[in-house]
Amino acid sequence: MQALPFYPKGFRSCAKNIGIRDATLDFTVIASDVPASAAAMFTQSRFCGAAIVVGREYVADGRLQAFVINSKNANVATGEQGLANIREVVRLVAEEVGCLPEDVLPSSTGVIGRQLPMEKMRQGIVGIRDELRAGQLERSAQAIMTTDTRPKIRAAQVGNAVLVGMAKGVGMIEPNMATMLSYFVTDAQIAPDVLKHCLQQAVQVSFNMISVDTDTSTSDTVAIMANGQAGEVDLAEFQQALQAMAIELAKELARDGEGATKLLEITVDGASSFAQAKRVAKSIVNSPLVKTAIFGADPNWGRVAMAIGKCEEQVEIVPEKVAIAFGDLTVYQGHPLPEDHLDKLTEYLKNSEVVVRVSLGLGDASATVWGCDLTHGYIDINASYST
Amino acid sequence: MQALPFYPKGFRSCAKNIGIRDATLDFTVIASDVPASAAAMFTQSRFCGAAIVVGREYVADGRLQAFVINSKNANVATGEQGLANIREVVRLVAEEVGCLPEDVLPSSTGVIGRQLPMEKMRQGIVGIRDELRAGQLERSAQAIMTTDTRPKIRAAQVGNAVLVGMAKGVGMIEPNMATMLSYFVTDAQIAPDVLKHCLQQAVQVSFNMISVDTDTSTSDTVAIMANGQAGEVDLAEFQQALQAMAIELAKELARDGEGATKLLEITVDGASSFAQAKRVAKSIVNSPLVKTAIFGADPNWGRVAMAIGKCEEQVEIVPEKVAIAFGDLTVYQGHPLPEDHLDKLTEYLKNSEVVVRVSLGLGDASATVWGCDLTHGYIDINASYST
Secondary structure, X not given: OOXXXXXXXXEEEEEEOOOOOOOOOOEEEXXXXXXXEEEEEEOOOOOOOHHHHXXXXXXXXXXXXXXXXXXXXXXXXXXXXXXXXXXXXXXHHHHHHOOOHHHEEEEEOOEOOOOOOHHHHHHHHOOHHHHOEOOXXXXXXXXXXXXXXXXXXXXXXXXXXXXXXXXXXXXXXXXXXXXXXXXXXXXXXXXXXXXXXXXXXXXXXXHHHEOOOOOOOOOOEEEEEEOOOOXXXXXXXXXXXXXXXXXXXXXXXXXXXXXXXXEEEEEEEEEOOHHHHHHHHHHHHHOHHHHHHHHOOOOOOHHHHHHHHOOOOOOOOOHXXXXXXXXXXXXXXXXXXXXHHHHHHHHHOOOOXXXXXXXXXXXXXXXXXXXXXXXXXXXXXXXXXXX | OOOOOOOOOOEEEEEEOOOOOOOOOOEEEEEEEEEEEEEEEEOOOOOOOHHHHHHHHHHOOOEEEEEEEEOOEOOOOOHHHHHHHHHHHHHHHHHHHOOOHHHEEEEEOOEOOOOOOHHHHHHHHOOHHHHOEOOOHHHXXXXXXXXXXXXXXEEEEEOOEEEEEEEOOOOOOOOOOOOOOEEEEEOOOOOHHHHHHHHHHHHHOOHHHEOOOOOOOOOOEXXXXXXXXXXXXXXXXXXXXXXXXXXXXXXXXXXXXXXXXXXXXXXXXXXXXXXXXXXXXXXXXXXXXXXXXXXXXXXXXXXXXXXXXXOOOOOOOOHHHOXXXXXXXXXXXXXXXXXXXXXXXXXXXXXXXXXXXXXXXXXXXXXXXXXXXXXXXXXXXXXXXXX
């Protein structure tokens, strides 16, 4: 993969294979040279992973110095043993990095219900202090992948500072108040409470707006470290860069959704509230019937009407006021338009990005969500994931 | 298909092809010789079909004399024209049956967003008065099918009376307070308000407990006529028979879910309320990751934990109190059991019926829901449904 055009100062990383499942990269540490301002958001799942429990505890004081992440094993539903295991991993990594265990945020992603292979973990961690280097964050973006077909990583400049973000998906993805694994590092100097606010704002319109398969992960984590090595930056500019990068990474996750051949973007406007717009947009992007029709380029737009209609708790929705369009092609406007547009719709649906616009005709609020089509690939990947 | 062992007195029916889309049966009328007590429940979709609007209006007085149902076109999202069309269909059918239009309940199922082919409808209705016969309700069960692979129809005796029920699915199925198309006819004598209560009770534990694909139809209808020709019956016995038949038909719908190879039955007990039990059970049966794993007989039981966890508004759920079993095989009990059960689980998952039992360890409430696996067949059917 391409090298990033720039890196934030004072961060080093390493990524390696420690043999958790196969020979691909499965373990990475990203460390700041000094303790950094930090913020994180986690899954709302009631069956969350052991790493989430520890991460919540350690990021609470707004300070971190390292991320440690393994793929191929989620360490979820593993009871007390699972918790003891991840605490040991964190302690061993802290020794190598030369920081407090409480300044290490761990994440695990992969199969649920199996204990971490601790012998391999211990052996893999030994010597990491000598493997940490600047300028190789791309390898970390690779090491956190599970069924992702490609790494997702972006870099941006904000004044003198640099912001780098990475994320992985791509199944069990309907993040709720957090995301699948995503990490940001910057050398900007930003206070922890400000950083947390920036992160929440960005997540709200990016990771919380995507869905691959309606299944909320047990391990969703998005975390950011700002180590201050580049000094202060314009906060509005930083927020803008963080948000834009989060949206880009979120769209990359949707585009690379398990088995996906198409990125779907659903915008609902004319809603009476953001919540209503989001509810309707999510209903469309999550409908297996909409997703399969788009996969097959079947001009079955009526399924969008179905998906709007099933938001039945939204009593305000009035079919006569609704308009439905694909790209620039309006197909319904209180009544179906003449069927001569069906061939055009079929052609449009062959694109690799499909945009659906729905106007509810009720108010001024809008929301945009992203997802992907539902294909044979999704079935193939998930019918044999654990074996 | 096999003939029913018995039929209710005083009902006649006909089923025919009127060429809506292809040469299969696509139109049926089921009529009572006399006005009957009646009750019906409909989809809660905000984008409901024209037939639903008319049906709601006509069943309000608790009296019907006929059902008229077409498949292959749902007459949904068709505006004023669609409403005028179905009113004309009802009027023409009433003339043939010799009853009031207000005593005819219409239903339409099929593709959304296209007007009914009214010339074919008008021609098809002419002469129906001579085609109505006793003893051929099986043909009606065939005429209401869309992607169903087989008709679903049952008959039962209740005292001197007979109860016949039929239903169709099998995609766009997560009924909400109603069901996909399902019709019951009986010659028992039951007052309309009692009949309505019996129907609501039965639907609650049957059709409202199934999901094929989380997509709530625009056309869900379940309706019953009781024409009194066999006199009074024991009401408790009738309720029991109706409920058992509704559950059987609902399970048949799930088993025949689009592309399904397996029937899933999910029971959640130890819940603090029925609502909680149902919420968790639905989350499991609707999870595409659970459904694909079971399709592939992949012993990835951790996905059941994920699906429990994502009911994040159920703050009570405590992973340490949870138990998860497949059939008689417990795989998790606050912690994962030793992995030597994984081969047994793989074997179990090869059955055509898979039972998942979850105990939440919180209270006494329980719920059972039904669904099916997610397969290549579902993708194939729905990638080209409208074309």
